[in-house]
Amino acid sequence: MIAIIPLIILFVICFGMKSGIKVYECFVEGAKEGLMVCYKIFPYLLAMIVAVSVFRESKALDFIVLLLSKPVRLIGLPPELVPLVLVKPLSGSGALGIYMEILKNYGPDTYIGRVASIIMGSTETIFYTVTIYYGAIGIKKIRHTLWAAIMADLVAIIMAITLARGMF
Amino acid sequence: MINYIWFFILVIGIVVGILTGRADSISKIFTQASSNTVKLLIEITGSMCLWSGIMKVAQKSGLTDKIAIVLRPILKFLFKGEGRNEKALGFIIMNITANMMGISNAATPFGIKAMEEMQKYNNKKDTASNDMVLFLVLNAACIQFVPTTILSFRAACNSKNPGEIIIPAIITTTIAALIGIISCKLLEKNF
Numbered sequence: 001m002i003a004i005i006p007l008i009i010l011f012v013i014c015f016g017m018k019s020g021i022k023v024y025e026c027f028v029e030g031a032k033e034g035l036m037v038c039y040k041i042f043p044y045l046l047a048m049i050v051a052v053s054v055f056r057e058s059k060a061l062d063f064i065v066l067l068l069s070k071p072v073r074l075i076g077l078p079p080e081l082v083p084l085v086l087v088k089p090l091s092g093s094g095a096l097g098i099y100m101e102i103l104k105n106y107g108p109d110t111y112i113g114r115v116a117s118i119i120m121g122s123t124e125t126i127f128y129t130v131t132i133y134y135g136a137i138g139i140k141k142i143r144h145t146l147w148a149a150i151m152a153d154l155v156a157i158i159m160a161i162t163l164a165r166g167m168f
Numbered sequence: 169m170i171n172y173i174w175f176f177i178l179v180i181g182i183v184v185g186i187l188t189g190r191a192d193s194i195s196k197i198f199t200q201a202s203s204n205t206v207k208l209l210i211e212i213t214g215s216m217c218l219w220s221g222i223m224k225v226a227q228k229s230g231l232t233d234k235i236a237i238v239l240r241p242i243l244k245f246l247f248k249g250e251g252r253n254e255k256a257l258g259f260i261i262m263n264i265t266a267n268m269m270g271i272s273n274a275a276t277p278f279g280i281k282a283m284e285e286m287q288k289y290n291n292k293k294d295t296a297s298n299d300m301v302l303f304l305v306l307n308a309a310c311i312q313f314v315p316t317t318i319l320s321f322r323a324a325c326n327s328k329n330p331g332e333i334i335i336p337a338i339i340t341t342t343i344a345a346l347i348g349i350i351s352c353k354l355l356e357k358n359f
Contacts, residue, residue, distance in 0.1 A: 008314055012223075015231050027221035027222065030224025034216045037216060045205050046205045050198060054194060054197055055177050090173065104208075114332075118340055120315070121333060121334075122337050137280075137284055139295065142296050143295065144301060144358070149348065156344035
């Protein structure tokens, strides 16, 4: 499992070499785009990290977590992840800010850090997708879109919890 | 929606903080959190660029097209209406492939094209068709082979093994996507 990242990189660059593209130039071009992504997400990260930090510092977060701890314990979700799960469907960059907060506070290699990572790596923000895609072609009645997406989201959360417990 | 959430998080945070006598630490946290964000961003920038570079190689070398070949029959089986149209299906395949490679910037334009193609054959122009709903749900729960952003964030926070979440994340999304597809097929008759 430790070798998974080097193996992915090895596979991709070998495949690139074999198909005759200029791997070095492609890499540099892509890395430049990565820089633009970081530049673009910064304001969103700042907005969310500041808001969540203030919320945490005021102890308001502790109160919400306490309030919701019974129902979320039913599915085994650590209460600390409630803010992430609530914001995730609404805003990808907002969720990223909260995710960062969680990693910093609880560490990436803890149970909480792992569940958060699996949740972040497995679902996209449905509200964003609905706004952009349906908005582009003028769809107003979205029928069962949200229900099906929320079902998938819930299953993803439950799976993340189960796997973080079972695999580590 | 996110407007209200951000607004309320901040207002509640500030008001509760002041009322419980933490005005001091609240003031400090504003500057602290801002400079922390900059530090974090600098730490993730390196691996974000690294992964963008690697994914660019994957894209240009035709690795992406290989995934598309595997996807075609599966998607053709799932889409029963407007999505079957050759042009629409082509865009759907490219969109899902880009999502799988974790290049969502590239996925969105293909997704919009796919929606436009499907809309041409849609009978009720203001109502989403079965295929459109399925396409959106597949976008919301899409398997991502290399969750590059998450890897960068974990690495920035000194994870001993940032990649350990890749396999559980793939399993999780596969099952979530299956449930999404089943929910679509079950619900579409009732809406």
